[in-house]
Amino acid sequence: MKIVEKSDKKQVKKDREFKPNIVCFCCNWCSYAGADLAGVSRFQYPASIRIIRVMCSGRVEPAFILKSFKDNVDGVLVTGCHIGDCHYISGNEFTKDRFERLMKILKYLGLKDRFRLEWISASEGKKFAELVTTFTNQIKKLGPLNNI
Amino acid sequence: MIIKGKLREYLNNCYQCAMCSGICQMGRIQKYTPSRIIQLIIEGFEDRIVESGMLWDCLTCNSCLEKCPYEVNFAEIVRDARNKMLDAGIMPKIAHKGFYTLLSEIMSKENITPEKTFEWVPSGCEVSEKGNILYFVGCAPLFSYEFDESMNNAVDTLKILCKIENEPIVLLKDEKCCGHDLLWQGKIEAFKKLAIHNIKSFERSGASLIITSCAEGYRTLKIDYPSMFENFNVKVKHLVEYLYEKLKENKIKFKKEKKNTKILKLTYHDPCRLSRFLPKSFNIYEKIRYIFKELEKVGYVYNEMVHNKSNSLCCGVSCWLNCSDKAKALRYHRMLEAKDVADNLVTTCPKCEIHFRCLQNDTETVQDINVIDLSNLLENVIEVIPSQQNKEVSKK
Ligand code: SF4
Ligand code: SF4
Ligand code: SF4
Ligand code: FES
Numbered sequence: 012m013k014i015v016e017k018s019d020k021k022q023v024k025k026d027r028e029f030k031p032n033i034v035c036f037c038c039n040w041c042s043y044a045g046a047d048l049a050g051v052s053r054f055q056y057p058a059s060i061r062i063i064r065v066m067c068s069g070r071v072e073p074a075f076i077l078k079s080f081k082d083n084v085d086g087v088l089v090t091g092c093h094i095g096d097c098h099y100i101s102g103n104e105f106t107k108d109r110f111e112r113l114m115k116i117l118k119y120l121g122l123k124d125r126f127r128l129e130w131i132s133a134s135e136g137k138k139f140a141e142l143v144t145t146f147t148n149q150i151k152k153l154g155p156l157n158n159i
Numbered sequence: 160m161i162i163k164g165k166l167r168e169y170l171n172n173c174y175q176c177a178m179c180s181g182i183c184q185m186g187r188i189q190k191y192t193p194s195r196i197i198q199l200i201i202e203g204f205e206d207r208i209v210e211s212g213m214l215w216d217c218l219t220c221n222s223c224l225e226k227c228p229y230e231v232n233f234a235e236i237v238r239d240a241r242n243k244m245l246d247a248g249i250m251p252k253i254a255h256k257g258f259y260t261l262l263s264e265i266m267s268k269e270n271i272t273p274e275k276t277f278e279w280v281p282s283g284c285e286v287s288e289k290g291n292i293l294y295f296v297g298c299a300p301l302f303s304y305e306f307d308e309s310m311n312n313a314v315d316t317l318k319i320l321c322k323i324e325n326e327p328i329v330l331l332k333d334e335k336c337c338g339h340d341l342l343w344q345g346k347i348e349a350f351k352k353l354a355i356h357n358i359k360s361f362e363r364s365g366a367s368l369i370i371t372s373c374a375e376g377y378r379t380l381k382i383d384y385p386s387m388f389e390n391f392n393v394k395v396k397h398l399v400e401y402l403y404e405k406l407k408e409n410k411i412k413f414k415k416e417k418k419n420t421k422i423l424k425l426t427y428h429d430p431c432r433l434s435r436f437l438p439k440s441f442n443i444y445e446k447i448r449y450i451f452k453e454l455e456k457v458g459y460v461y462n463e464m465v466h467n468k469s470n471s472l473c474c475g476v477s478c479w480l481n482c483s484d485k486a487k488a489l490r491y492h493r494m495l496e497a498k499d500v501a502d503n504l505v506t507t508c509p510k511c512e513i514h515f516r517c518l519q520n521d522t523e524t525v526q527d528i529n530v531i532d533l534s535n536l537l538e539n540v541i542e543v544i545p546s547q548q549n550k551e552v553s554k555k
Contacts, residue, residue: 073258073304074255074256074258074261077257077258077261077265078257080261080265081261081264081265112304113304115304116262116301118274118276119274119300119301120262121271121272121273122271156270
């Protein structure tokens, strides 16, 4: 009996359109400006992301990503300056190394497709909009993280 | 009233001899007096105790239980109170920004199914999904995020098992964290979810024996799972027990050391979860020492530290809580003790190993002692006695 009930609930949820909740960490010097540019130039992208501005992508602890997933965020994006462009010289190199390690762990948890690390410069408003669009679609395909 | 039922009874048994405060390991580095905390709770200041957050400081090392004449289980009281402290928003400071705890918490979600990969399985080892003997790997693959050596323990344990057993060893693809850390941090709901998942996977695999090489995992599977879930009754053995039995049954022996190699001086750190946290009847203290006695026969030297067996000192971090300079002092003290008597510190808890190694990174004086897991030590030394010879021995 119970099992039937559960799947019923799922059905109801599926019928409603799923709007993913995505957390996006942007570094202050490039990607946040990039996101700003996307807005100023009126590139359309889904309203699924919540931007958290940090001074450098190096500030983003892997624990932040895990905390988001724990709290049922459907996807996490981390963006920073291109390698070599970091305002703090090597912050993003550090980030890259760190998240490569984290990726192994996420793979093991089956969460690897819900996380992405990208470099976006201040002039790449278009790229930012595209990134958010493709990532949102990807998450939509995967469905909500907490679908029970 | 937060503390109820059995735990309340414990409290009411206390007659304030203050033995616990005298022995308390936390008391060595800061003011910490379990007997006073108990007294305050009995007198009705429970809320204040909970609000002050001081119960996060307890190492849950169980030294106090060991000495208490009335078996007041302070660590369990702390465990339950922590659950309420979380509800009240009094949060602990977890080491590594909570990374490893968060992993366990994510895993406890029902719709997350881990997909373990087995590329680390040493060549020549046969593993399968169904079978008799299951090796519970535990968190080692997760620890590899920061600690590169964390898989060695699992690799060597598996090598040992494959060497001794003639059948493929079961490894679970969807094995989740055993939940030890969550349990002792008071996150009992999440712990239960993990346990239910694991118990189901165990059943599916058809295993009749679970072997683990982790002290915390052992205590959790052996004591905490059955106490919460009555239908869980698979036999669980720690590698120590397993090897002890094989030695006794004459199935294995240790190889002689080559003559010209340096003699290894060993000492053993009893992890709390594999000593004070188990009923006395398990007798792990003696089992592990039997293994060392056998090792002595083939040319190793074994020395006991000043604090050993049920007196053994804490490594200073439990379930990723309390890592601070103070806890480092505890660890430092322990390592100095080890250094006095040996040059290899053997342990059976992967986390103790991690914490000790971590201290070595920033303290030179303890760098020359080699921290090593039992499985790493034994992997090369174990020799299987062929079964025919075995029969002859038993005939004699
Ligand atoms: S040792 Fe036991 S009886 Fe004595 S004060 Fe501590 S808890 Fe109470
Ligand atoms: S469990 Fe250990 S740290 Fe906690 S009160 Fe007892 S002796 Fe002290
Ligand atoms: S001792 Fe080192 S490895 Fe252990 S919790 Fe502290 S920082 Fe982490
Ligand atoms: S400032 Fe942009 S990544 Fe460091």
